[in-house]
Amino acid sequence: NAGVTQTPKFRVLKTGQSMTLLCAQDMNHEYMYWYRQDPGMGLRLIHYSVGEGTTAKGEVPDGYNVSRLKKQNFLLGLESAAPSQTSVYFCASSYPGLPRGEQFFGPGTRLTVL
Amino acid sequence: AQRVTQPEKLLSVFKGAPVELKCNYSYSGSPELFWYVQYSRQRLQLLLRHISRESIKGFTADLNKGETSFHLKKPFAQEEDSAMYYCALTGSTGGFKTIFGAGTRLFVKA
Numbered sequence: 151n152a153g154v155t156q157t158p159k160f161r162v163l164k165t166g167q168s169m170t171l172l173c174a175q176d177m178n179h180e181y182m183y184w185y186r187q188d189p190g191m192g193l194r195l196i197h198y199s200v201g202e203g204t205t206a207k208g209e210v211p212d213g214y215n216v217s218r219l220k221k222q223n224f225l226l227g228l229e230s231a232a233p234s235q236t237s238v239y240f241c242a243s244s245y246p247g248l249p250r251g252e253q254f255f256g257p258g259t260r261l262t263v264l
Numbered sequence: 265a266q267r268v269t270q271p272e273k274l275l276s277v278f279k280g281a282p283v284e285l286k287c288n289y290s291y292s293g294s295p296e297l298f299w300y301v302q303y304s305r306q307r308l309q310l311l312l313r314h315i316s317r318e319s320i321k322g323f324t325a326d327l328n329k330g331e332t333s334f335h336l337k338k339p340f341a342q343e344e345d346s347a348m349y350y351c352a353l354t355g356s357t358g359g360f361k362t363i364f365g366a367g368t369r370l371f372v373k374a
Contacts, residue, residue, distance in 0.1 A: 154307075181360070183360075185364075190273075190366055191366050192268065192350065192352075192363070192364030192365050192366045192367065193350070193362075193364040194364075195360075195361055195362065198360050200360070206360070208360075208361065209361065240308065249296050249298075249313060249315065249354065250296070250354040250355075250359065250360060250362065251296055251297075251298045251313070251352050251353065251354035251362045252298065252310055252313060253310075253362070255307045255308040255309065256307060257307045258307070
């Protein structure tokens with residue numbers, strides 16, 4: 151099992167460009183999450199999904215969109231990147247029956263917006 | 265406001281010394297607390313959860329509701345314990361929001 155994978159690992163964008171981050175999990179987990187981590191701060195929840203075809207806003211959703219067309223994939227989109235979105239992005243997954251705070255994390259994507 | 269505070273950004277101890285990583289929280293309901301660890305070049309992974317009252321890799325953590333703390337302790341630190349440690353909190357009512365602290369980097373010196 152690869153667990154949770156994220157594509158790409160690194161990316162540099164110019165202000166105004168768009169991109170999509172892909173998260174994939176092969177554990178058949180229902181729940182998937184996108185977080186961002188900024189220097190000196192904890193992970194903050196951007197969006198999450200409790201199942202295929204459903205998404206919900208987290209703590210810091212502005213400037214991002216998500217889609218969960220397949221159970222194993224959770225996409226995070228930036229329509230018009232801004233320097234404030236420079237961050238490390240983590241995807242995570244979990245399943246019903248686990249405590250909510252118990253999640254399986256991907257390796258992260260380091261995004262720089264110039 | 266819901267908050268997790270890890271007051272130390274960096275904690276440096278000698279091998280064999282006791283270590284305590286502090287975590288304080290603010291939460292109006294009944295929380296569930298967790299410790300995550302991230303070793304160098306590895307992904308974030310769960311270390312332990314307060315509801316299990318377990319010891320993992322020699323680490324323990326006790327939830328103190330009176331002091332709203334969940335400090336992580338190990339009596340004898342090892343060099344391989346060097347990592348980033350994050351304290352995290354969720355509510356027990358089933359919501360999906362997990363609050364993470366900013367993390368403490370533990371450096372165990374030989």
